[in-house]
Amino acid sequence: MSGERPSKLAMPGRQSEGMAVSTTPETPSRVANHALLGVSAPSSAATTGPALALADWFVAHQRDLPWRAPAPGKRLDPPVREKAASYPEADPSRRDLPLPAGSGPVPRRDPYRTWISEIMLQQTQVSTVVDYFRRWMKRFPDVSALAAAAEQDVLEAWAGLGYYSRARNVLATARKVVGDHGGRFPWRREDLLELKGIGEYTAGAIASLSFNLPEPILDGNLVRVFSRLYGLDFLPDSKEGKAAYWELARTWVLAGDPAIVNEGLMELGALICAPRKPDCENCPLRLHCTAFATGSQEGFPPVRSRKDSEEVSGFAVAAFRAGTDGEEALVYTPRKGERLAGLLTFPLFQVPGLLALKVAWREAVPGLEEAVLRPRAKTITHSITHHRYRLGVVEAIMPDLGTSEGLPDGYAWMPSRELDRLLVSSLPRKIWRALR
Numbered sequence: 001m002s003g004e005r006p007s008k009l010a011m012p013g014r015q016s017e018g019m020a021v022s023t024t025p026e027t028p029s030r031v032a033n034h035a036l037l038g039v040s041a042p043s044s045a046a047t048t049g050p051a052l053a054l055a056d057w058f059v060a061h062q063r064d065l066p067w068r069a070p071a072p073g074k075r076l077d078p079p080v081r082e083k084a085a086s087y088p089e090a091d092p093s094r095r096d097l098p099l100p101a102g103s104g105p106v107p108r109r110d111p112y113r114t115w116i117s118e119i120m121l122q123q124t125q126v127s128t129v130v131d132y133f134r135r136w137m138k139r140f141p142d143v144s145a146l147a148a149a150a151e152q153d154v155l156e157a158w159a160g161l162g163y164y165s166r167a168r169n170v171l172a173t174a175r176k177v178v179g180d181h182g183g184r185f186p187w188r189r190e191d192l193l194e195l196k197g198i199g200e201y202t203a204g205a206i207a208s209l210s211f212n213l214p215e216p217i218l219d220g221n222l223v224r225v226f227s228r229l230y231g232l233d234f235l236p237d238s239k240e241g242k243a244a245y246w247e248l249a250r251t252w253v254l255a256g257d258p259a260i261v262n263e264g265l266m267e268l269g270a271l272i273c274a275p276r277k278p279d280c281e282n283c284p285l286r287l288h289c290t291a292f293a294t295g296s297q298e299g300f301p302p303v304r305s306r307k308d309s310e311e312v313s314g315f316a317v318a319a320f321r322a323g324t325d326g327e328e329a330l331v332y333t334p335r336k337g338e339r340l341a342g343l344l345t346f347p348l349f350q351v352p353g354l355l356a357l358k359v360a361w362r363e364a365v366p367g368l369e370e371a372v373l374r375p376r377a378k379t380i381t382h383s384i385t386h387h388r389y390r391l392g393v394v395e396a397i398m399p400d401l402g403t404s405e406g407l408p409d410g411y412a413w414m415p416s417r418e419l420d421r422l423l424v425s426s427l428p429r430k431i432w433r434a435l436r
């Protein structure tokens with residue numbers, strides 16, 4: 001980084017769906033692509049036995065998670081099997097039939113709850129999501145309640161989950177579902193994919209888990225299960241790997257009740273087929289499993305030698321002044337394309353040392369160049385996605401704290417007592433904690 005122009009921390013945009021493996025799954029086909037798999041690929045018929053074993057296991061052992069239960073006061077819909085027979089899309093051989101106007105599958109599980117849980121689960125552990133999900137459902141019990149909420153309230157409910165673009169997308173999508181779909185969640189994959197923040201994985205999850213449609217999903221859990229089951233050594237994020245694993249996901253979802261197959265595979269990956277020390281003794285698929293047969297479970301899926309996450313080092317600058325109603329702090333809202341875009345933070349500078357910081361500070365906030373910059377708290381280290389932050393915390397001590405004229409775009413003085421509420425991203429919250 002040294003030698004580069006001192007810069008405001010620029011945040012590369014990210015649209016990924018977390019651990020979900022997102023390459024477009026092709027039109028569902030029941031003929032597995034043997035050439036791609038490079039192995040004797042299973043057909044859906046040959047997968048029926050393992051899918052039944054999986055279903056029995058899942059029904060007996062699944063975790064009691066709030067998004068798997070109906071909303072309070074709502075009854076469970078009729079059993080999946082009955083429901084599956086009641087609309088054409090559930091029958092793969094009738095997928096081309098148009099649905100009668102105004103009709104559509106009756107959801108077996110509230111798609112709003114499936115959607116919110118799946119988005120929360122993209123980057124966050126199940127144990128953490130459970131509480132967030134419960135609180136969220138109390139605050140925004142349905143898609144209309146969410147669509148009517150203010151963005152600040154939604155960000156506040158999301159605070160701590162990170163990746164705030166997810167919260168903004170969720171709000172935009174709720175408004176679209178209410179505005180364009182009369183408050184009814186779409187169920188067709190292609191319609192779901194039109195919604196912000198919904199990629200291949202989430203579209204498949206909503207269509208299968210809520211509407212029991214035979215739509216495939218693929219995430220890290222399913223990749224691991226498939227890789228071990230069939231002894232596939234494709235790198236999960238390689239082009240061939242994605243194609244092969246999506247093909248298997250399509251094969252499996254056609255081999256049983258879509259909702260149970262998909263969630264069962266996820267659950268198996270989470271509870272039994274763990275990345276390390278899988279519990280093969282209790283696995284319903286062990287007799288079908290190549291990796292179990294050869295004792296090579298931990299070799300699958302293969303891992304790419306890990307690229308280190310990028311270190312971002314620099315400084316956070318904390319400037320305070322006496323306002324008319326108590327102390328105020330200088331905060332900055334990064335623009336699109338900068339790191340933490342749209343999320344209030346102390347100004348951050350990616351520079352190699354204090355001298356460079358002084359230059360960058362003067363350039364960034366010309367009205368406050370007289371400030372003396374003095375190291376304050378100990379270095380903050382913090383990891384978000386692919387970045388490891390190492391930030392010195394510096395206080396800007398100003399001879400004249402009265403001026404607020406001519407602050408550049410994005411900068412503002414905010415009452416310090418409001419910062420607990422206003423700072424939603426984990427990094428500025430950590431900096432604020434270190435300053436108190």
Ligand code: ADE
Pocket residue numbers: 065118121126263266270
């Ligand atoms: N991870 C992603 N989706 C999940 C689900 N529906 N249940 C449990 N873990 C999950």
